[in-house]
Amino acid sequence: MKLGPKIILSFVSFIVLFGVVSALATSLILDARMQHEVKTSEVAFARSLSTRLFKSIKDKDTPVVTDTLLDEYALRPEKLGYLMVLDKNGGRVAHTFLAPIPSRLSTLVTSYAQGAGAYRVDRIEDPAMDVYDVSVPVLEGIVTVGSVHVGLRSAYLEGIKRDLVRTTLAATLGIGLIALLVAVLLTRKIVLPVRQLTRVANQLSAGQLDVTLPNLHTNDEIQDLEASLAGVLAAVTTLMSEIEKQMAPAATAPPAVPEGVK
Amino acid sequence: MAKLLTGYFTRAKELGGIQGVVKLAMITKISSNSAEALPDSPENLKTMEQGFNEVKKALGK
Numbered sequence: 055m056k057l058g059p060k061i062i063l064s065f066v067s068f069i070v071l072f073g074v075v076s077a078l079a080t081s082l083i084l085d086a087r088m089q090h091e092v093k094t095s096e097v098a099f100a101r102s103l104s105t106r107l108f109k110s111i112k113d114k115d116t117p118v119v120t121d122t123l124l125d126e127y128a129l130r131p132e133k134l135g136y137l138m139v140l141d142k143n144g145g146r147v148a149h150t151f152l153a154p155i156p157s158r159l160s161t162l163v164t165s166y167a168q169g170a171g172a173y174r175v176d177r178i179e180d181p182a183m184d185v186y187d188v189s190v191p192v193l194e195g196i197v198t199v200g201s202v203h204v205g206l207r208s209a210y211l212e213g214i215k216r217d218l219v220r221t222t223l224a225a226t227l228g229i230g231l232i233a234l235l236v237a238v239l240l241t242r243k244i245v246l247p248v249r250q251l252t253r254v255a256n257q258l259s260a261g262q263l264d265v266t267l268p269n270l271h272t273n274d275e276i277q278d279l280e281a282s283l284a285g286v287l288a289a290v291t292t293l294m295s296e297i298e299k300q301m302a303p304a305a306t307a308p309p310a311v312p313e314g315v316k
Numbered sequence: 317m318a319k320l321l322t323g324y325f326t327r328a329k330e331l332g333g334i335q336g337v338v339k340l341a342m343i344t345k346i347s348s349n350s351a352e353a354l355p356d357s358p359e360n361l362k363t364m365e366q367g368f369n370e371v372k373k374a375l376g377k
Contacts, residue, residue: 281345284345285341285342285343285345286342287345287347288341288342288344288345288346288347288350289338289339289341289342289347291341291347291348291349291350292325292337292338292340292341292347292348292349293334293337293338293341295347295348295349296329296334296337296338296348
């Protein structure tokens, strides 16, 4: 393979590899952290609902709770699959479903670890709905009177992840194009002088001494190479000249007369 | 005719024969033929002087 394509291929391969590794790293590292951050924010949201609606939940005032849930749901329908409040026995107090409730949501676990910071995050993979059910208990002292459930759409999280990876890949593509341009320019800067010197060297090796060096001003190893080539050329030319000088008297001298011949 | 420049080649030849002449051409990057065509400019003379000194060193003279 020629030097030019070799340099360009190396550059582009490196950038593509770098991009793929970056995208994978972004996907793996950020995915876990992002999911944690988003879920934590939904826990905080569920807690705020539980605090605001505590009395209504305890009294099972379904219209009031439903109104509040629908108002909150309307603010973030792309992120939330549903909002739901269950009583202490798991019975539904209120929810935001307009269609039949997915069967998988009927079997939600509503037991929590003891303590004020308790919450649960369960993946609900139902054909009708793929969500993370983020729930917190509604507490009266240490007694659980119900639970608030926030259905966080997994598609929303996947969308964020997809956007991150897409942005990384787009940035990589942009950098890759710049790298390609740099590689092409660099290649021209390196390969063109090398090609000129190769041509001169080929002429020399073919026995042609009246060659003209390209007179490069690259201030690098290529210029050093040209200087060395100039030295060799001068030495060979001088040597040839000296040989010619030594041969000339012999050629013009009269043929030697053998001894004894008169 | 660059008499001073060609003079260095003569001196190099006296010093080291063909080896001296070739070495001088190699170091200065000026062939003996080119030296005849080049002017005796201060720059060319300086290059030759430095080259000649290196040849002397290399030949141990």
